[in-house]
Amino acid sequence: MTLVRHELKQGRTAFIIWTAAIGFLLAVCVFLFPEMKGQMEDVSDMFSSMGSFTAAFGMDRLNFGTLIGFYAIECGNVLGLGGAFYASLCAVGILCKEEKERTAEFLLTHPVSRRRIITEKLAAVLIQITAMNLIVYAVSIGSITLVGETVPWKEIHLLHLAYYLLQLELAGICFGLSAFMRKGSVGAGLGLAAVMYFLNLIANIAESAEFLKYVTPFGYCEGADIVDNGRLDGTLIIIGMTICFVCIFIAYLKYTKKDIH
Numbered sequence: 001m002t003l004v005r006h007e008l009k010q011g012r013t014a015f016i017i018w019t020a021a022i023g024f025l026l027a028v029c030v031f032l033f034p035e036m037k038g039q040m041e042d043v044s045d046m047f048s049s050m051g052s053f054t055a056a057f058g059m060d061r062l063n064f065g066t067l068i069g070f071y072a073i074e075c076g077n078v079l080g081l082g083g084a085f086y087a088s089l090c091a092v093g094i095l096c097k098e099e100k101e102r103t104a105e106f107l108l109t110h111p112v113s114r115r116r117i118i119t120e121k122l123a124a125v126l127i128q129i130t131a132m133n134l135i136v137y138a139v140s141i142g143s144i145t146l147v148g149e150t151v152p153w154k155e156i157h158l159l160h161l162a163y164y165l166l167q168l169e170l171a172g173i174c175f176g177l178s179a180f181m182r183k184g185s186v187g188a189g190l191g192l193a194a195v196m197y198f199l200n201l202i203a204n205i206a207e208s209a210e211f212l213k214y215v216t217p218f219g220y221c222e223g224a225d226i227v228d229n230g231r232l233d234g235t236l237i238i239i240g241m242t243i244c245f246v247c248i249f250i251a252y253l254k255y256t257k258k259d260i261h
Contacts, residue, residue: 003117007124011090018089019132022082023139029074030143033067062224067144068152072159072223079136079163080221084193087129087167091174092189094121095255096181114256122248125171133164158226166217169240170196176247179254214239 008015062069095118137160144151174189181188200218202209213219213236220236 003120004124007121008127011128014089015128015132018086019135022078023136025078026075026136026140027143029078031147033070034147037065062227067149068155068227072227076159076223080218081197083163083167084170085190086132087171088174088189088193089186090125090128091171092178092185094125095178095251115252118252118255122175125175129167129171133160154230155227158232159223162221162226162232165237165240166221169217169244172244172247176251179251179258
């Protein structure tokens with residue numbers, strides 16, 4: 001587990017910054033709700049008549065006057081984008097950083113197999129993503145309790161679970177990409193997360209593009225769908241997790257045979 005501890009130590013600063021930023025923004029959103037609750041009914045009516053714009057974010061199907069409606073949109077966007085960017089950032093350069101930093105010779109001369117290197121690096125990514133989600137979840141529940149609102153446990157659990165799975169899928173894809181890279185690219189990871197987000201917006205706006213829901217992990221994180229149905233879309237999740245595992249498997253195949261300089 002030495003390599004796991006090393007990766008966690010290297011990623012400590014990014015973990016603290018991203019977790020603090022996401023947690024802070026979620027808390028701010030929740031603390032704003034009591035001040036805005038009385039005005040949200042009019043806002044909901046206004047949004048419901050704005051056509052494609054509100055459909056893109058699911059705002060036409062949620063009541064902003066309720067905590068869960070407000071949370072699913074405002075906090076969902078913070079956790080969705082912030083979590084997606086962080087997960088991608090964690091994974092996209094983790095298998096190629098030794099080549100980028102010229103430390104590959106030091107790592108690979110130790111009596112450690114490449115499979116173990118991959119496994120421990122993957123474990124470090126999973127630990128960071130899981131820890132971030134647990135902290136953010138605690139901040140959210142604590143914030144809701146502090147403002148005196150009743151916690152909608154089922155919906156909150158489902159929303160946070162959906163975004164956790166989204167982060168795992170993006171991390172798996174970026175982990176696979178990192179096995180093919182030589183010097184790593186933060187832009188590739190962040191760009192992938194952004195593209196997936198906008199693909200979901202397109203799928204929400206255009207009926208002819210609904211098939212994109214099967215491509216982007218944001219498809220099973222729609223707050224309006226989760227709140228309306230009271231469950232996650234099992235089909236989309238199975239597809240997403242299959243993509244995640246396939247990308248991780250490809251990372252093992254590539255990295256064990258890769259000519260590392």
